Every structure is written in structure tokens, then in C-alpha cells.
Amino acid sequence: MSNTYLPEKPELSPTLISDDDAVRLQYAYGAVKKSLEAYVTLAGGYVIEAQLPFPVNSDSEIVSEFRKALQRGKTNGWKVRLTMIDHVTSVPAGVLIPVKELIKICPEEGVHKVFVDGAHGIGCVDVDMKEIGADF
Numbered sequence: 001m002s003n004t005y006l007p008e009k010p011e012l013s014p015t016l017i018s019d020d021d022a023v024r025l026q027y028a029y030g031a032v033k034k035s036l037e038a039y040v041t042l043a044g045g046y047v048i049e050a051q052l053p054f055p056v057n058s059d060s061e062i063v064s065e066f067r068k069a070l071q072r073g074k075t076n077g078w079k080v081r082l083t084m085i086d087h088v089t090s091v092p093a094g095v096l097i098p099v100k101e102l103i104k105i106c107p108e109e110g111v112h113k114v115f116v117d118g119a120h121g122i123g124c125v126d127v128d129m130k131e132i133g134a135d136f
Helices: 030-044 059-073 099-108
Strands: 021-024 045-048 080-086 111-116
Touching: 021 030, 021 059, 030 045, 030 080, 045 059, 059 080, 059 099, 080 099, 099 111
Parallel strands: 021 045, 021 080, 080 111
Antiparallel strands: none
């Protein structure tokens, strides 16, 4: 008899089901990346990374790459149910992400929830969560 402890398998998230996707930006903060990855993969889903250029020359580059990632997330009939967007990046430092524009795209693409990591924006930009339309 083994002394190995095997935890009970947790119930899947009510908002994510197997083969559902989440989209995040390449420049997402490391701990947030890992948390999102754990949550989504536990539910049987996948995380799609929006590849961003460096240096970023315009908001339109970010919006274009975000749209491409949303489309990749819809392959094989999958659905993107969650996005995670940094407001201001930490690495590379200080890239201001056009969160309002990205959030407006999400309902058009069928995304259910939008999470904004605003920690690096505190003191740098004014943030009104109701105005930008994020869920978290």
C-alpha cells in the first residue's frame, strides 16, 4: 500500500469547459500567466498567447495581434471564453496596452469574461473599471 496522497479531482469551472480557450498577451506578468494557465488547463482548456512586436510602434499592432489570437482560439470549433489583458506591462516595462479597444472587441468575438491586470498601471494611468468595461 502506497503512502502517496492523491488529491480529489476538482470540479471543472462552470465557465470553462474542455476545449475552451483563454487569450492573454505575450507581455503578461509571469505570476498572472501561471495562474491563468493553471486555471484554464485544469478545466481542460487551452491558453492562446497574443504575440506582440517589440518595440510596439502603435496601438493598432496590439489590436491586430489580439484579434489574430482570438481567431486562433476559435479553431476546431473551440470558444474563447476568457481574456486576460495587462493595462501596463512590467516586461518590457511601461508599454501602455489599449485596454478599452481590446475589451470592446471581446463581446464581438463571443468572449464571456475579461480580466484586466491593472497592478502596474496604478499611479501611472487613471483607471475606471466601469468605463473600460472589464469584468475583473
